[in-house]
Amino acid sequence: MIELMNISKTFNAGKANEVKALQKLSLNIEEGEFVVIVGANGSGKTTLLNLMAGTVIPDTGSITIAGNDATKLAEYGRSKWIARIFQNPLLGTAADLSIVDNFRLAALRTKSKGLTIGKNEAFKKQVQEKIATLGMGLENKIEQPIGTLSGGQRQALTLLMSVMDECKILLLDEPTAALDPRSAETVMRTAEALIKEYKLTAILVTHNLKDAAQYGSRIIQMGEGEVLKNISAKEKAKLKQAELYEWFG
Numbered sequence: 001m002i003e004l005m006n007i008s009k010t011f012n013a014g015k016a017n018e019v020k021a022l023q024k025l026s027l028n029i030e031e032g033e034f035v036v037i038v039g040a041n042g043s044g045k046t047t048l049l050n051l052m053a054g055t056v057i058p059d060t061g062s063i064t065i066a067g068n069d070a071t072k073l074a075e076y077g078r079s080k081w082i083a084r085i086f087q088n089p090l091l092g093t094a095a096d097l098s099i100v101d102n103f104r105l106a107a108l109r110t111k112s113k114g115l116t117i118g119k120n121e122a123f124k125k126q127v128q129e130k131i132a133t134l135g136m137g138l139e140n141k142i143e144q145p146i147g148t149l150s151g152g153q154r155q156a157l158t159l160l161m162s163v164m165d166e167c168k169i170l171l172l173d174e175p176t177a178a179l180d181p182r183s184a185e186t187v188m189r190t191a192e193a194l195i196k197e198y199k200l201t202a203i204l205v206t207h208n209l210k211d212a213a214q215y216g217s218r219i220i221q222m223g224e225g226e227v228l229k230n231i232s233a234k235e236k237a238k239l240k241q242a243e244l245y246e247w248f249g
């Protein structure tokens, strides 16, 4: 689904503050995989997601998405394949607009799976039905400004809006880092359920040991711009918690 070949990226090349963020990194992610990426601060995890999303273009190497050469394709050119959720729940939605209007905007932006922007009441009903599947009781609050919701509620709605686009790959960049533990758990469970329902390929960057242990079909450890370890969920299950903890630093 997404293949990176020999990717290198250096920031501020030739200057005193030069950083070799990624070095000859190769990675192949198959359709339907849920890959968890962990590693120390500065090991290149976010740069890797930026390269997949097209917000950073590699110096060398190639990126293929769904069989298409996407190496030099800008972010908007990849949006038909890729949706991205960030750490900050405030990104991705318009705070002053109601929940239903945020869904309307999202549906207008892309071809939406399962939403037709028809008559007002019909659209609202569809949105309510979709939101009810989150089990958060938000289906009765669709006229409320989305900015009045908690971070966890907002992040869950952002997830729902993203996956209802025509996207096939979901990039999750520390999606629960700004949330309390209970909201974080709700958002991760929501993400997992939506990934299954919409048959997405997913990539999660996390600093959370519990999430790294619990989620994904594969786990990768990054270190100094390279893939250090790359194992299946089955192999991961055999690791002791302390061993997995080592992967973070």
Ligand SMILES: Nc1ncnc2c1ncn2[C@@H]1O[C@H](COP(=O)(O)OP(=O)(O)OP(=O)(O)O)[C@@H](O)[C@H]1O
Pocket (backbone or CB within 6 Å): 011, 012, 019, 020, 021, 039, 040, 041, 042, 043, 044, 045, 046, 047, 048
């Ligand atoms: N736009 C940029 N300009 C300059 N340096 C950058 C830029 N983006 C990333 N870097 C540097 O590249 C290296 C890798 O950064 P990156 O954000 O990918 O690491 P990370 O593994 O996601 O870290 P963290 O866990 O702290 O979020 C770091 O040294 C960072 O300072």
